[in-house]
Amino acid sequence: MQTHAPPGAGSTPDRTGALPAESARRIYRDMLTARLLDTEAIALQRQGVFPAYVSLRGQEAAQVASAAALDRDRDFAFPTYREMAVALTLGVDMVGYLASHRALWHGGRYDPIASRFGSINAVVGGPVPHAVGWALGERLRGETGCAIAYFGDGASSQGDVHEALNFAGVFGSPVVFFCQNNRWALSVPNERQIAGGSIAARAAGYGMPGITVDGNDAAAVHNATRSALDRARSGGGPTLIEALTYRLAPHSTSDDTTRYRDRGEEHAWQERDPLPRLGTALEEAGHADTAFFEQIEDGARAAVERIRDGIATAPPPAGSDLFTYVYREPTEELARQQRLWREEVEP
Amino acid sequence: MxxxxxxxxxxxxxxxxxxxxxxxxxxxxxxxxxxxxxxxxxxxxxxxxxxxxxxxxxxxxxxxxxxxxxxxxxxxxxxxxxxxxxxxxxxxxxxxxxxxxxxxxxxxxxxxxxxxxxxxxxxxxxxxxxxxxxxxxxxxxxxxxxxxxxxxxxxxxxxxxxxxxxxxxxxxxxxxxxxxxxxxxxxxxxxxxxxxxxxxxxxxxxxxxxxGGDPIGASRIARPGRHATLVAWGAMVHRCLRVAELAAEDGVDLEVLDLRWLKPIDTDGLAASVSRTRRAVVVHEAPLTAGLGAEVSSLITERVFCDLAAPVQRVTGFDVPYPAGPLEPQYLPTIDRILLAVQRTLEF
CATH class of the missing domain: 3.40.50.970 (Thiamin diphosphate (ThDP)-binding fold, Pyr/PP domains)
Incomplete structure (x- = not known):
């Protein structure tokens, strides 16, 4: 773990070392479930159930271990569109989550407020300022919740991410900016994306600590996120974490990585797959044995099966949903258009 | 204060x-x-x-x-x-x-x-x-x-x-x-x-x-009149009221409809006014093409086509970037341009 502290900033409380057994086992379970669900989702795309899917394969540690550090009663996560394992960890209704990939509803069909997990958002920098606003709102009310904004190396180039970081720095908002640097923004590598080579290093310019962490090391991710949340919760302000990881799969099921990246690189990162890595660590620490792994895998497969069945049978949206949610207080004109739809379009 | x-x-x-x-x-x-x-x-x-x-x-x-x-x-x-x-x-x-x-x-x-x-x-x-x-x-x-x-x-x-x-x-x-x-x-x-x-x-x-009891989307008749309706919003309402005063000197009685809400637009209020006066001139500062005047004009035509005695006129800014100070008075709808449009609609 490397810290880019701003000049004069206080030191971050150190939380290094191995995870407590129970946390590690839970994180492993969610990572495995996410891996299996991710694999299933790709299969569902191949079968024509999903028009498209965006895999997070390889980023399970970055997502699960960071989300596991959140307080599900107080905190709020702002995702973009590749944070399926964050959703899973936070207990979001996964049938509702995958409804977005089945193209039943943009943004997913879960309640983002009740789930404390924002709607899926395809403008990758767009939700980052929302996290700052949410967190500021928490502090203004004198409450202790923190926001975490998930974004990637590609989004780090967007102006909104800069504006959000600067606002959070100025306001001292309780936000954790969690960048999953998976090295490829679709086909564009880090070298063509990040001037200066480090997203975390930018934190100094915003007056906040910047932490670079091995994103495939669940313990390191979890500890860094917990430290940042502790700091934010106690009034210490925001932190920028850059988790170095790798997108093992193509950008989406419509993508072809052979056009832009090297097979050798993919294989090298395959060797650093975070899932077996945590499994081995659990075994070596004596926190898990064969029976544990079998039990966890059975549970994960059963969970994935339930989600798969749920999404396969999820009803399409009602036609009237076209109009229902446009306004809280609908306009006469929209009501007129809805009547027109009913008369001329509704099946 | x-x-x-x-x-x-x-x-x-x-x-x-x-x-x-x-x-x-x-x-x-x-x-x-x-x-x-x-x-x-x-x-x-x-x-x-x-x-x-x-x-x-x-x-x-x-x-x-x-x-x-x-x-x-x-x-x-x-x-x-x-x-x-x-x-x-x-x-x-x-x-x-x-x-x-x-x-x-x-x-x-x-x-x-x-x-x-x-x-x-x-x-x-x-x-x-x-x-x-x-x-x-x-x-x-x-x-x-x-x-x-x-x-x-x-x-x-x-x-x-x-x-x-x-x-x-x-x-x-x-x-x-x-x-x-x-x-x-x-x-x-x-x-x-x-x-x-x-x-x-x-x-x-x-x-x-x-x-004032008005729901969201309600327009307001800023000045009642009989011969044509001037439809405007923002600062142009004041200008249209001035036009109406000048027209009144020539015996032309103009209604000024302050649209207020540009979404949703008060289609009923708009239709009622124009249906009475049978003529409409839409005035806005924004450029002409695909401006809100087109929407207003279209709504009038859809709703009260048979009541119209003349095509709906638009008096707007030109399709140019908003100009610097000395050119501003020539860009914004002038009283004369609005009066000319009124004349066109009355003489149609």
Whole structure:
């Protein structure tokens, strides 16, 4: 773990070392479930159930271990569109989550407020300022919740991410900016994306600590996120974490990585797959044995099966949903258009 | 506040009648909102200590503290993004974007985020945000300080758009926008900030008179007339009233319809007026092509085609970038151009 502290900033409380057994086992379970669900989702795309899917394969540690550090009663996560394992960890209704990939509803069909997990958002920098606003709102009310904004190396180039970081720095908002640097923004590598080579290093310019962490090391991710949340919760302000990881799969099921990246690189990162890595660590620490792994895998497969069945049978949206949610207080004109739809379009 | 309390009195319902400028009326509406609802927040560039570049937020930070009224860094997208996140956490934000032209850097947050969050979340996240946007031209301001963006925002599903034309409407429409649970773009006609009129101030929140009884989307007949309807909003309402006075000297009795809400548009009010007068001239500052005048013209044609005695005329800015000071009077609809359009429609 490397810290880019701003000049004069206080030191971050150190939380290094191995995870407590129970946390590690839970994180492993969610990572495995996410891996299996991710694999299933790709299969569902191949079968024509999903028009498209965006895999997070390889980023399970970055997502699960960071989300596991959140307080599900107080905190709020702002995702973009590749944070399926964050959703899973936070207990979001996964049938509702995958409804977005089945193209039943943009943004997913879960309640983002009740789930404390924002709607899926395809403008990758767009939700980052929302996290700052949410967190500021928490502090203004004198409450202790923190926001975490998930974004990637590609989004780090967007102006909104800069504006959000600067606002959070100025306001001292309780936000954790969690960048999953998976090295490829679709086909564009880090070298063509990040001037200066480090997203975390930018934190100094915003007056906040910047932490670079091995994103495939669940313990390191979890500890860094917990430290940042502790700091934010106690009034210490925001932190920028850059988790170095790798997108093992193509950008989406419509993508072809052979056009832009090297097979050798993919294989090298395959060797650093975070899932077996945590499994081995659990075994070596004596926190898990064969029976544990079998039990966890059975549970994960059963969970994935339930989600798969749920999404396969999820009803399409009602036609009237076209109009229902446009306004809280609908306009006469929209009501007129809805009547027109009913008369001329509704099946 | 330094408003003159001349003409202060009591209206029929006990509400206070105070003469003040539009800029003061907006300030009073913000004050009312901050007082009645602890979830309201006022923020933007220079709105705190300075009180806003037009002093519209003057005194509010002193009265309500730095948590309720605060300055942000100079970044419009961040300001609207902040508002979206605050709304997701139960607040009722009233951000200011300092000038119309600076709404463009915030368009992604306005269009892709604020306008859609309620829809995207299937109603879970409401966006009771009022974006105050000093708008339109007429004050010889620098570039990007005289734009008319109503057609852009009216085109976006999920938004409501309003432009008051006088102090009383400025007060009531702003409170109505703030109290609405939907996002509203509130366009303030800068050229009319110093227009001084009587304002019916809100008494208690309980008094339903706060919006004059008009629902969101209601237009207002600013001047009744028989021979043609001038349709306008913002600063152009005042200009159309002047045109009507001049026309009256020649025996032409013009109705002036202040549209007020540019989304939703009061189609019924529009149709009723034009159906009576049988002639319509739409006046706006924005460029002609794909301007809101086209929408208004189309609505009139769809609704009262058979009542029309002449094609709907449009008097607008030209399809050019908003010009610098000396050219401004030649760009904005002039009284003569409006009168000529009236003449064309009467002689058709």
């Amino acid at each position: 330094t408003e003159a309390l001349v003409g202060e009195g009591r209206g029929a319902n006990g509400a206070a009648l105070v003469e003040m400028t539009m800029q003061q009326a907006i300030n009073r509406a913000l004050d009312t909102a901050l007082r009645e609802d602890p979830a309201t927040l006022v923020f933007g560039e220079d709105v705190g200590r300075l009180g806003g570049v037009f002093r519209v937020t003057d005194g509010l930070q002193a009265a309500y503290g730095q948590n309720r009224v605060f300055d942000t860094p100079l970044a419009e997208s961040g300001i609207v993004g902040l508002a979206v996140g605050l709304a997701m956490n139960g607040w009722r934000p009233i951000p200011e974007l300092q000038f119309d032209g600076f709404a463009y850097p915030a368009v992604d947050q306005i269009v892709n985020q604020m306008a859609r969050m309620h829809y995207r979340s299937r109603g879970a996240a409401s966006m009771p945000i009022t974006v105050r946007l000093p708008s339109f031209g007429g004050i010889q301001a620098p570039e990007h300080h005289g734009e008319s963006l109503e057609a852009l925002f009216a085109h976006v599903p999920g938004l409501k758009v309003v432009a008051p034309s006088d102090p009383n409407d400025a007060y009531r429409l702003l409170l109505q926008s703030i109290r609405s649970d939907d996002p509203v773009i509130y366009m303030e006609p800068k050229a009319r900030y110093w227009d001084r009129r009587q304002v019916v101030l809100d008494g208690a929140r309980a008094q339903a008179a706060d919006t």
